[in-house]
Amino acid sequence: xxxxxxxxxxxxxxxxxxxxxxxxxxxxxxxxxxxxxxxxxxxxxxxxxxxxxxxxxxxxxxxxxxxxxxxxxxxxxxxxxxxxxxxxxxxxxxxxxxxxxxxxxxxxxxxxxxxxxxxxxxxxxxxxxxxxxxxxxxxxxxxxxxxxxxxxxxxxxxxxxxxxxxxxxxxxxxxxxxxxxxxxxxxxxxxxxxxxxxxxxxxxxxxxxxxxxxxxxxxxxxxxxxxxxxxxxxxxxxxxxxxxxxxxxxxxxxxxxxxxxxxxxxxxxxxxxxxxxxxxxxxxxxxxxxxxxxxxxxxxxxxxxxxxxxxxxxxxxxxxxxxxxxxxxxxxxxxxxxxxxxxxxxxxxxxxxxxxxxxxxxxxxxxxxxxxxxxxxxxxxxxxxx
Numbered sequence: 001x002x003x004x005x006x007x008x009x010x011x012x013x014x015x016x017x018x019x020x021x022x023x024x025x026x027x028x029x030x031x032x033x034x035x036x037x038x039x040x041x042x043x044x045x046x047x048x049x050x051x052x053x054x055x056x057x058x059x060x061x062x063x064x065x066x067x068x069x070x071x072x073x074x075x076x077x078x079x080x081x082x083x084x085x086x087x088x089x090x091x092x093x094x095x096x097x098x099x100x101x102x103x104x105x106x107x108x109x110x111x112x113x114x115x116x117x118x119x120x121x122x123x124x125x126x127x128x129x130x131x132x133x134x135x136x137x138x139x140x141x142x143x144x145x146x147x148x149x150x151x152x153x154x155x156x157x158x159x160x161x162x163x164x165x166x167x168x169x170x171x172x173x174x175x176x177x178x179x180x181x182x183x184x185x186x187x188x189x190x191x192x193x194x195x196x197x198x199x200x201x202x203x204x205x206x207x208x209x210x211x212x213x214x215x216x217x218x219x220x221x222x223x224x225x226x227x228x229x230x231x232x233x234x235x236x237x238x239x240x241x242x243x244x245x246x247x248x249x250x251x252x253x254x255x256x257x258x259x260x261x262x263x264x265x266x267x268x269x270x271x272x273x274x275x276x277x278x279x280x281x282x283x284x285x286x287x288x289x290x291x292x293x294x295x296x297x298x299x300x301x302x303x304x305x306x307x308x309x310x311x312x313x314x315x316x317x318x319x320x321x322x323x324x325x326x327x328x329x330x331x332x333x334x335x336x337x338x339x340x341x342x343x344x345x346x347x348x349x350x351x352x353x354x355x356x357x358x359x360x361x362x363x364x365x366x367x368x369x370x371x372x373x374x375x376x377x378x379x380x381x382x383x384x385x386x
């Protein structure tokens with residue numbers, strides 16, 4: 001029977017591969033420590049923690065405590081001392097929208113694998129009904145599609161490679177059905193998921209698992225909008241006021257998020273998460289840095305035109321006035337940059353033929369809009385957008 005022979009050969013090859021990996025992973029302990037030569041620690045992972053963190057810090061602004069947690073996690077993974085029977089890391093990112101929860105996973109994938117799309121993303125709002133759990137494990141025997149063993153998981157991106165961990169993102173985890181959460185509980189506990197057909201397994205033990213959630217965002221917004229009124233209503237639930245002296249906001253908000261988390265997920269699910277991190281609001285100084293980051297991204301695209309864009313302080317102030325909304329974070333600011341900077345800049349690029357040499361586009365803000373000047377030899381063009 002060719003089919004059975006092929007299966008036997010496949011299982012034998014898989015067994016040899018796993019045995020080889022175990023030999024490379026487990027050091028030889030037959031010799032005593034005194035007999036073993038002193039040598040530099042060799043691990044299977046090959047990414048550089050410092051380079052990864054450098055890229056993250058250049059792209060993720062105003063969230064230093066989050067980056068510190070990511071750095072600690074990467075050190076454990078790089079040293080290859082994580083629990084071999086569970087996923088390498090399970091992290092839950094909480095906080096308001098538009099502060100970098102999803103972006104940090106994209107940048108991490110880019111830093112480790114070279115592409116922002118080198119991770120498996122599952123939008124949990126598409127798994128809001130109980131029977132959607134079959135989208136993860138495949139249809140059970142007797143149902144349509146059970147023999148195909150189809151799943152929305154991208155096995156290659158989840159399992160990674162011997163030298164690079166896989167990356168998995170569950171976006172908006174609070175919107176998933178309880179049955180889906182129960183399926184994830186088994187994954188977090190065992191590190192392996194068997195497709196319902198029984199013919200294939202997905203190994204999560206070489207995977208960094210991230211989850212994002214907006215749980216508590218509404219309460220945080222209420223707290224930020226009317227702090228004293230909110231405290232009066234919630235006083236009986238908060239921690240001892242003595243603890244507010246040093247980090248008042250942090251203590252209150254962390255407690256607030258914890259209450260929302262415990263009311264939404266079962267304790268056994270929360271207990272399997274390695275890190276629960278709340279992202280900060282974006283401060284005014286951080287917003288200026290984000291505008292500079294957007295400008296840098298635009299300038300990378302302008303290089304092929306032989307020009308560059310500069311925004312002075314008044315233009316940045318105008319963008320903050322028109323574009324920043326605390327409820328929507330940096331996404332609203334990005335829309336303002338597109339409307340008030342990129343659109344008029346595109347019109348100038350279409351209308352003008354620049355001479356050889358660098359062309360400088362300088363933007364200045366006013367009450368009515370942003371004025372962009374084109375500066376090059378013997379030509380000075382002005383346009384204004386209101």
